[in-house]
Amino acid sequence: MRQPQPKPDVLDRRAAIVAGLRAILPADAVIAEPLELKPYETDGLSAYRQPPLAVVLPRSTAEVAAVLRLLSREGVRMVPRGAGTSLSGGALPMADAVVVGLARMNRILEIDETDRFAVVEAGVTNLAITEAVKARGFFYAPDPSSQLACMIGGNVAMNSGGAHCLRYGVTANNVLGLRGVTVEGEVVTLGGKYPDAEPTDWLGLVIGSEGQLLVVTEVTVRILPLAEGARAMLAGFRANEIAGACVDAIIASGIIPVALEFMDRPAIHACEAFAHAGYPLDAEAMLIIEVEGSAAEQDALLARIRAIAERFDPISMRVSQTAEESAAIWKGRKGAFGAIGRISPDYLCMDGTIPTSRLAEVLGRIRQMSAEYGLEVANIFHAGDGNLHPLIMFDANDPQSQGRAEAFGADILRLCVEVGGCLTGEHGVGIEKRDLMGEQFAPEELALQRRIKGAFDPAWLLNPAKVFPLVEA
Amino acid sequence: MIAPEHEADIAAAIVTAAATGGHWRLAGGGTQSGIEGGAGALSLAAHRGIVFYAPKELVIRARAGTPLAEIEAALAAEGQHLIAEPPDRRALLGTSGEPTLGGAVATNLSGPRRIHGGAMRDHVLGLRFVTGAGMVFRAGGRVLKNVTGLDLCKLLTGSRGRLGAITEVTLKVLPGPERVGTVAVAGLDAAAAVRAMAAGLRSPFAVSAACHIAPGADHKRGLTALRIEDFAASVAYRCERLRALLAEHGTAAIFADHDSRAFWRQVRDGVPLAGLGPAVWRVALRPSSAAAAAARIEAAGGQWMMDGGGAVLLVAGPAAVAATRAEGETWVTLRGEAIAVSERKEMARVRAVLDPGGVFVAA
Numbered sequence A: 001m002r003q004p005q006p007k008p009d010v011l012d013r014r015a016a017i018v019a020g021l022r023a024i025l026p027a028d029a030v031i032a033e034p035l036e037l038k039p040y041e042t043d044g045l046s047a048y049r050q051p052p053l054a055v056v057l058p059r060s061t062a063e064v065a066a067v068l069r070l071l072s073r074e075g076v077r078m079v080p081r082g083a084g085t086s087l088s089g090g091a092l093p094m095a096d097a098v099v100v101g102l103a104r105m106n107r108i109l110e111i112d113e114t115d116r117f118a119v120v121e122a123g124v125t126n127l128a129i130t131e132a133v134k135a136r137g138f139f140y141a142p143d144p145s146s147q148l149a150c151m152i153g154g155n156v157a158m159n160s161g162g163a164h165c166l167r168y169g170v171t172a173n174n175v176l177g178l179r180g181v182t183v184e185g186e187v188v189t190l191g192g193k194y195p196d197a198e199p200t201d202w203l204g205l206v207i208g209s210e211g212q213l214l215v216v217t218e219v220t221v222r223i224l225p226l227a228e229g230a231r232a233m234l235a236g237f238r239a240n241e242i243a244g245a246c247v248d249a250i251i252a253s254g255i256i257p258v259a260l261e262f263m264d265r266p267a268i269h270a271c272e273a274f275a276h277a278g279y280p281l282d283a284e285a286m287l288i289i290e291v292e293g294s295a296a297e298q299d300a301l302l303a304r305i306r307a308i309a310e311r312f313d314p315i316s317m318r319v320s321q322t323a324e325e326s327a328a329i330w331k332g333r334k335g336a337f338g339a340i341g342r343i344s345p346d347y348l349c350m351d352g353t354i355p356t357s358r359l360a361e362v363l364g365r366i367r368q369m370s371a372e373y374g375l376e377v378a379n380i381f382h383a384g385d386g387n388l389h390p391l392i393m394f395d396a397n398d399p400q401s402q403g404r405a406e407a408f409g410a411d412i413l414r415l416c417v418e419v420g421g422c423l424t425g426e427h428g429v430g431i432e433k434r435d436l437m438g439e440q441f442a443p444e445e446l447a448l449q450r451r452i453k454g455a456f457d458p459a460w461l462l463n464p465a466k467v468f469p470l471v472e473a
Numbered sequence B: 001m002i003a004p005e006h007e008a009d010i011a012a013a014i015v016t017a018a019a020t021g022g023h024w025r026l027a028g029g030g031t032q033s034g035i036e037g038g039a040g041a042l043s044l045a046a047h048r049g050i051v052f053y054a055p056k057e058l059v060i061r062a063r064a065g066t067p068l069a070e071i072e073a074a075l076a077a078e079g080q081h082l083i084a085e086p087p088d089r090r091a092l093l094g095t096s097g098e099p100t101l102g103g104a105v106a107t108n109l110s111g112p113r114r115i116h117g118g119a120m121r122d123h124v125l126g127l128r129f130v131t132g133a134g135m136v137f138r139a140g141g142r143v144l145k146n147v148t149g150l151d152l153c154k155l156l157t158g159s160r161g162r163l164g165a166i167t168e169v170t171l172k173v174l175p176g177p178e179r180v181g182t183v184a185v186a187g188l189d190a191a192a193a194v195r196a197m198a199a200g201l202r203s204p205f206a207v208s209a210a211c212h213i214a215p216g217a218d219h220k221r222g223l224t225a226l227r228i229e230d231f232a233a234s235v236a237y238r239c240e241r242l243r244a245l246l247a248e249h250g251t252a253a254i255f256a257d258h259d260s261r262a263f264w265r266q267v268r269d270g271v272p273l274a275g276l277g278p279a280v281w282r283v284a285l286r287p288s289s290a291a292a293a294a295a296r297i298e299a300a301g302g303q304w305m306m307d308g309g310g311a312v313l314l315v316a317g318p319a320a321v322a323a324t325r326a327e328g329e330t331w332v333t334l335r336g337e338a339i340a341v342s343e344r345k346e347m348a349r350v351r352a353v354l355d356p357g358g359v360f361v362a363a
C-alpha cells in the first residue's frame, strides 16, 4: 500500500511538537516513547503497521480543540482513533501524524427517558450505551459485531451497521446530533437533541465521513424502547440460491424480521465448531431469522416464516425455545470472524453490497474465483440488505498468499460494483479500498467529494491518504 | 418559467445561467413554495417517470418530477409504501399543483412516521443532481447499505434547491402494514398529552406515530392519538395493551383500520390547521419543551398541533408568532416570510464547490 511521503520538516520538529503537546495536556495524555506507540501502529486491518509521530489521549472537547489548534498551526497531520477496530485501515497512522485517541472520553453525559436520547462522549463503547439505558427499558439500536470494543465516535465516523439494522437502521438513522472539533480547533455542534434540528443535514454529511471532516467528541443518540421479547430461528437449505429465494419470499410477504442473516457452508462449519449452536452442518446455506414482540406475536410471525420456508424444501428448521438457545445462535454469528480465525491463520473480511436479486450469481462467481486463486472463502452476509462479508482465508507468513488474498478481495469488490452494488456497506473505505474508488466513481465525482472534504479541511491534515486515491502533489 | 423534460436540457439551462450571471429558482410541483411557475423558475416537474422499481429489493428509482401520487400508487400495487410518509401540503398552505418526488427530497419531508421510520433523508439511497456549474453528478447508488465515500445524498436532501438540481432519486421502500390501529384519548391539555404520548412511545409496542390536536384547532376537546401499524393480530393486541397503559391519562378509544388511515392522512397533511394561516411553520423541538412552546405560540395568537410525540409542532397564525421562538427550537417557514438563520462558515465553502456562480437562489 503506497502512502504519501512523511513531511520531512514535521519529522525534524518532532521533539518540539511533542513538547508543545505536553504544554497543553496533562503529562499522561501524551505518548511519544517508541514502545508505548506500538499499540497504536495498526487497527483491525493488521496487515498494515506504521507507528505515529505521537499519540494524544485528551479527556475533554476543550483538550481536543487545543490539540487540533496546535497541530493545524504546525501543519501536522492527525489521525482520529476510537478503539482501533476498523477493518479498512481507517485508523492506520502515518509516520508524521499525531493520533488523536478518544478512548479517555468515555463518560455518559445525559440520559433522557422522556425525549428518548442519550448524550455520550466519543470514547464510550457501543455496547456501553445499551448497558447504560437497558435498566430503563431502552437500547441503542446499531449493533456491530465489534460492539463490545468499538466506540461511538468510530461508529459515527464509519456509519457502522449491525445485524439488526434491517429493521432499525444504521448509525446515521440513530444519531440526532454531535459535537466535534474542526481541524482548526473550533468546537461545533451539529443537529441537536431532537430529529431534524438543522435544516441542512451537516450531521448526515459528517456521519460516515471516516474522520475526514471533523473530530467527533460527543454524540447524541436516540434510544429505542426494548421489545417485549425476541426469538431466533434457523433454516438450512440445499443451495445458496434457494436460501436467497426464501429471503425474497419473506420480504415479499410483508415481513421485515429484525434480523435476517445468511451463512454459506464454510461459514456454517467454522461458526458451529466455535459456538456449538446446533447449526445444520449438512446444509449448503443457512438463514438466521429473528423476530420481536410478545410471545404470541413471535409465535405468529415465526409460523408465517416457517410456512414460507417450507416452500423452499429446507433441510432443517429450528425455532429457538429459550433465551439461551437464541444467545447461542447469535454467538455463532457474532463470533464469526473469530471462528474463521481459528481455522485459518489469517483472513481478510470484505464488505461489498449487492442488489439482493444478484445474490446467487455473485456467490457462484466468488466460488469460482476461490478455485482460481486457490484460497478458501466463507460467506456471511446481511441477507435483507445485500451486504456481503466474504472472509478470504490466507497465511500472512506466505507473502504470496497475502498478495493473492488482496487481489481476490479486490475482484470481489469489482464484482459488487459491476452488478450494481458498492465497495463497502459498513466497514468504510479507509486505506483498504482507497485505490478501488475509481471502480465505483468517475474521476470528476471523486474530485467533487475531495473538494467537499476541502471545505472542512483545506490543508488536508485530517486523516489524509484514506478514502480517496492518492493524487500526486 | 421553463420546465425541461430531459436532464440534459436542465443542465443546459443551468450552464447558460452560469455563463451569463443568471439565476434560477428551482421548483418542483409548487405545492410547498407556491412558485410552481413564475419568472426565473426552473421547474423539474416535466422531468418525470419511474425508472425502475424492484419490490423484492425494496428499491424504487424515479425522476424528480414524478408525482408522489404516481409513486405511491406503484408501491401500493405491491403492498409497499414510502417510509417517511411525506405530507401533501396543498390543503395546509392553500397551494395548487402536484407534489413531486424531487420536492419531497429537496425539503426532506416527513410525516407522522418520522419518529419511527425517519424522514426522506433516511431513505435516499442515491441521487442524480446538476450543480450550479451545470455538471451532472451521481451520489450514492441503489443498494440498501452503502458507506462508500462522502454521503452527498445527505447534503443534497433538504438543501431546498440551493446546492443542486436533483433530477433523479433512488429510495428505499418497505412493505406497508396489513392493518393500522389508533388509540385516542380526548380532553388532555398540552402537557398531559405530551406525557401520554411519551408513555406510549417508550412502551415496547412499536408506536409508529403520536399526535395531539389542540382544542382550538378543529377538535373541540383536543385529541391525543397513537398509532400502531402491523399485522392484524399484532395491531389488535398492541392497541389493547396501549389502551391499558394510557388508562391513567384518560379513557382511550380505539379507531379501526379504515378510520385510522383517514385520520393519520389528515394529521400527515396538517389539515386541522388548514386556513388558519396567514403564516405556517414547522417547528422541531424536544417533546419535553413542546407544551411550553405551545403556550407561547397560543399567547401570540397562533394555533398549533403536535406530531412526533411533541417533537414537531405545526403552527399557523400571524407572522408575529415567529417572534416567540426560543433557543432549542428549529423553525422552518412553510408559508410566509422566511426566518433568517445564520449559516455555518462551511456552507459558503460548500456553495463555492457546488454553485460557484450563485446560480441557485431561494424559492
Ligand SMILES: Cc1cc2nc3c(=O)[nH]c(=O)nc-3n(C[C@H](O)[C@H](O)[C@H](O)COP(=O)(O)OP(=O)(O)OC[C@H]3O[C@@H](n4cnc5c(N)ncnc54)[C@H](O)[C@@H]3O)c2cc1C
Pocket (backbone or CB within 6 Å): A043, A044, A079, A080, A081, A082, A083, A084, A085, A086, A087, A089, A090, A091, A102, A122, A143, A144, A145, A146, A149, A150, A151, A152, A153, A154, A155, A156, A157, A158, A159, A160, A161, A162, A163, A210, A211, A212, A214, A215, A216, A217, A337, A338, A426, A427, A463
Ligand atoms: C471483529 C469485528 C467485527 C466487526 N463487525 C462490524 C459490524 O458488524 N458492522 C460494522 O459496521 N463494522 C464492524 N466492524 C468494524 C469496526 O468495528 C467499525 O468500523 C467501528 O465503528 C470502528 O470503531 P472504532 O472505535 O474501533 O474506530 P477506529 O477503528 O478507531 O476508527 C475508525 C475510523 O473512524 C475514525 N474515527 C474514530 N473515532 C473518531 C472520532 N471521534 N472522530 C472522528 N473520526 C473518528 C478513524 O480515524 C478511522 O478512520 C467490525 C470489526 C471487527 C474487528
